[in-house]
Amino acid sequence: MRRRAALLALAAALAPSVITTAPARAAGPPLAWLALGDSYASGEGLPGTPEPGDARPDCARATGEHAAAAWAVSAYRATARREPRLARQTFVACSGAITDDVTDQIAEATAATDLRQWDLVSLSFGGNNIKFADVVLGCIDLAHRWNPVDFTPGCDVDEARLRRRVDMLTGARPVDRHDYAGSLTLPRLYDIVAARVRPGGYVVVTGYPNLVEEVSRWDPWRRELLGACEGLEAYDIAMLRSVGGYLNQQIALAVEAANARHSQRGVHFMFADLARDVYETGDAANQRHGLCSAEPWLNGRTLGALSRDWRPIKSFHPNQAGHDASGAFVANLIRDHVDLAAIPAVREVTPETLRNARLPGDACGDGFWPGPGEPVLTDGKLNWKGPNGETISARGAAVGDLDRDGVADGALLLFCYPGGSAYSFAVLVYTAAGGYAGSVDYANGVPNRGMFAPGVESVGIDQERLVVRWSTYAGDDAHCCPSRDVTSTFTMNNRGTIVGGPVGIIDDEETVTRLVRAVSRRDLSAAHRIATPAAVARLVDMRDHLGGLRWSTSSRCLPYSDPTGKAERECYVGSNGGWTVSLLLTHPGFGSWMVVGLRDAGGGM
Amino acid sequence: MPYRVVAAAATLVMLAACTPDHSASARRTDSAAATLPPPQPAAAAATAAFLAAEGQPLMTLTNHAGALAATPDQPTCRRTLAALGRGPAPDTMLALAGRVEDQPLREALTAERAVLLEVLHRCAAHEDTAAAAARLAKLTSTVRDRLATLGVTR
Numbered sequence: 201m202r203r204r205a206a207l208l209a210l211a212a213a214l215a216p217s218v219i220t221t222a223p224a225r226a227a228g229p230p231l232a233w234l235a236l237g238d239s240y241a242s243g244e245g246l247p248g249t250p251e252p253g254d255a256r257p258d259c260a261r262a263t264g265e266h267a268a269a270a271w272a273v274s275a276y277r278a279t280a281r282r283e284p285r286l287a288r289q290t291f292v293a294c295s296g297a298i299t300d301d302v303t304d305q306i307a308e309a310t311a312a313t314d315l316r317q318w319d320l321v322s323l324s325f326g327g328n329n330i331k332f333a334d335v336v337l338g339c340i341d342l343a344h345r346w347n348p349v350d351f352t353p354g355c356d357v358d359e360a361r362l363r364r365r366v367d368m369l370t371g372a373r374p375v376d377r378h379d380y381a382g383s384l385t386l387p388r389l390y391d392i393v394a395a396r397v398r399p400g401g402y403v404v405v406t407g408y409p410n411l412v413e414e415v416s417r418w419d420p421w422r423r424e425l426l427g428a429c430e431g432l433e434a435y436d437i438a439m440l441r442s443v444g445g446y447l448n449q450q451i452a453l454a455v456e457a458a459n460a461r462h463s464q465r466g467v468h469f470m471f472a473d474l475a476r477d478v479y480e481t482g483d484a485a486n487q488r489h490g491l492c493s494a495e496p497w498l499n500g501r502t503l504g505a506l507s508r509d510w511r512p513i514k515s516f517h518p519n520q521a522g523h524d525a526s527g528a529f530v531a532n533l534i535r536d537h538v539d540l541a542a543i544p545a546v547r548e549v550t551p552e553t554l555r556n557a558r559l560p561g562d563a564c565g566d567g568f569w570p571g572p573g574e575p576v577l578t579d580g581k582l583n584w585k586g587p588n589g590e591t592i593s594a595r596g597a598a599v600g601d602l603d604r605d606g607v608a609d610g611a612l613l614l615f616c617y618p619g620g621s622a623y624s625f626a627v628l629v630y631t632a633a634g635g636y637a638g639s640v641d642y643a644n645g646v647p648n649r650g651m652f653a654p655g656v657e658s659v660g661i662d663q664e665r666l667v668v669r670w671s672t673y674a675g676d677d678a679h680c681c682p683s684r685d686v687t688s689t690f691t692m693n694n695r696g697t698i699v700g701g702p703v704g705i706i707d708d709e710e711t712v713t714r715l716v717r718a719v720s721r722r723d724l725s726a727a728h729r730i731a732t733p734a735a736v737a738r739l740v741d742m743r744d745h746l747g748g749l750r751w752s753t754s755s756r757c758l759p760y761s762d763p764t765g766k767a768e769r770e771c772y773v774g775s776n777g778g779w780t781v782s783l784l785l786t787h788p789g790f791g792s793w794m795v796v797g798l799r800d801a802g803g804g805m
Numbered sequence: 806m807p808y809r810v811v812a813a814a815a816t817l818v819m820l821a822a823c824t825p826d827h828s829a830s831a832r833r834t835d836s837a838a839a840t841l842p843p844p845q846p847a848a849a850a851a852t853a854a855f856l857a858a859e860g861q862p863l864m865t866l867t868n869h870a871g872a873l874a875a876t877p878d879q880p881t882c883r884r885t886l887a888a889l890g891r892g893p894a895p896d897t898m899l900a901l902a903g904r905v906e907d908q909p910l911r912e913a914l915t916a917e918r919a920v921l922l923e924v925l926h927r928c929a930a931h932e933d934t935a936a937a938a939a940r941l942a943k944l945t946s947t948v949r950d951r952l953a954t955l956g957v958t959r
């Protein structure tokens with residue numbers, strides 16, 4: 201029975217946590233919080249994370265359900281009490297995580313909730329990339345045999361080396377794989393996270409507390425008689441504090457830069473300086489909470505300490521008081537700086553809303569609608585007729601999730617009749633998060649449009665893809681009767697841009713990896729099936745590291761028609777044998793990279 | 806190696822501390838301030854019980870630390886290593902020290918273990934052990950004083 205209970209507890213501890221609050225008084229659609237991060241976010245070191253004696257490493261998640269509550273949980277609860285729209289938190293922070301693990305955490309959150317984007321994201325990352333836990337444990341000499349060669353006094357790594365690791369983390373210095381964990385820099389990490397935040401949303405990035413109080417502030421007995429704190433020698437403390445300060449400073453700068461990059465899209469970044477604003481807020485004894493202060497908010501060595509908890513990694517992590525204070529600080533930061541009510545409402549798109557949609561003035565092309573204002577459909581029709589008999593009406597609609605936020609978006613098939621025998625179709629896309637999102641050029645790149653515009657048969661949304669079925673002319677079709685059936689497929693990238701048609705867009709890390717593998721083995725047909733911008737950025741990052749691909753700036757980009765007309769083209773071409781991957785940089789405001797196509801040396805798609 | 810620089814600096818400080826320029830009154834002030842806090846009765850009892858049972862290797866360690874601090878030469882280093890090798894490993898000693906309920910003694914034993922390892926390391930590397938041994942002597946004295954305060958018989 202006890203074993204079964206233990207297994208259940210373990211299963212619960214390993215699972216992502218979705219914490220919900222009842223949005224009983226919520227005015228408007230719910231908001232969602234994603235809690236990412238490493239052990240300082242997961243709650244490592246809090247009681248029950250995991251149970252003492254469980255040697256199996258896990259995420260040590262203190263979600264407040266089966267264990268104590270980490271700061272992100274208490275911050276969520278406090279914020280949700282103030283803002284009833286905040287109804288859900290997905291907690292996937294994991295002890296031991298490095299920046300590179302962020303995609304796994306996001307994938308885990310998506311699998312648990314079906315959400316692809318969130319309104320608030322909290323995270324702490326970077327400490328494990330610079331191997332700070334190993335450094336600290338190395339300082340206290342955990343030799344397991346009486347061999348004096350193993351007894352290296354003090355820390356094994358000096359300050360200059362640790363600062364170099366921080367520079368690798370920020371991208372200021374190339375990664376040395378022998379001295380650093382992972383490869384994803386903070387700027388790239390923040391870009392990946394930003395892509396998962398709805399326009400209007402916020403990302404809160406926390407820094408790390410100083411583990412140990414300044415030696416000059418120690419009790420005299422400790423300073424004079426022992427010269428150590430929790431196994432850490434006094435002469436190492438200044439170094440550890442200096443590196444911690446540098447790490448926090450560099451994280452703060454990276455957050456500031458991320459905010460500048462993404463605020464144009466409405467995604468904001470904030471830095472929560474836990475060291476200065478929570479753990480060491482002044483000179484008074486009750487304002488300082490590092491180890492060997494009067495009131496420490498971190499665990500000391502928990503190597504079989506009074507709790508008989510033998511999990512070493514629990515050492516030097518915040519205790520419940522530290523998490524509570526951090527949670528209150530983050531909640532106040534959100535209260536003071538985030539206008540949750542201003543986060544755009546996510547309203548499910550329904551066939552009804554599409555049939556009564558507000559249309560852009562140029563929905564049927566420039567000059568078609570004379571104004572003033574924008575045309576608005578009423579039950580699928582426009583109560584307007586132009587001097588030449590022009591009309592606009594809906595000919596079809598589809599609803600389904602396009603932007604992967606778990607809420608239905610929609611596509612409206614519009615029939616534009618300018619009078620006479622001509623006509624045209626337009627396919628407009630509306631999203632729950634942002635209303636009208638743009639139109640798609642379903643016929644892009646397809647020849648033989650003839651004197652009549654092609655006829656669109658239907659629009660549909662299937663598995664997060666917009667499918668437009670239309671007809672055009674085969675070689676000798678009469679003008680009356682186009683017989684060639686064509687299907688164009690579109691997706692919405694993480695930046696809310698409609699992409700697709702004859703070319704493909706890569707939209708996730710896994711897909712990039714698959715694409716690179718396909719190209720590397722010259723499997724063009726497989727590569728062609730891979731089409732869908734976060735992963736693309738990684739591909740660009742990777743371009744210098746892809747063994748078989750030689751990348752260069754080139755004018756040989758594949759033909760691509762940008763449906764928004766905002767694209768700035770910057771082409772990179774990587775080749776491997778006969779295969780070529782062409783990259784196109786688009787939408788400067790979004791900084792998004794897209795892989796727009798693949799071709800062999802002959803130039804065919 | 807930075808710790809060597811620091812250790813050398815510490816040696817200089819210690820040497821300076823022995824010069825007549827340092828007034829006796831200043832040293833008395835430090836010494837007066839550096840008094841361990843009084844023990845909590847419950848912690849004292851629990852500590853005594855632990856050291857008489859599972860924590861017994863810590864008493865052995867502090868005895869060897871005292872001998873090594875007094876004579877930090879090669880033969881003593883070898884004898885200390887051999888004797889300690891028959892007991893719990895260094896990381897286990899650290900864990901045992903972590904279970905001492907009296908906080909000042911817990912920290913003193915932890916620091917004593919670390920400096921004992923440093924003396925043994927310097928000894929094996931044929932480096933100067935004087936500074937580390939002096940610190941070890943101070944820590945050993947602190948541990949013994951605390952044990953006496955707690956009523957732990959050795």
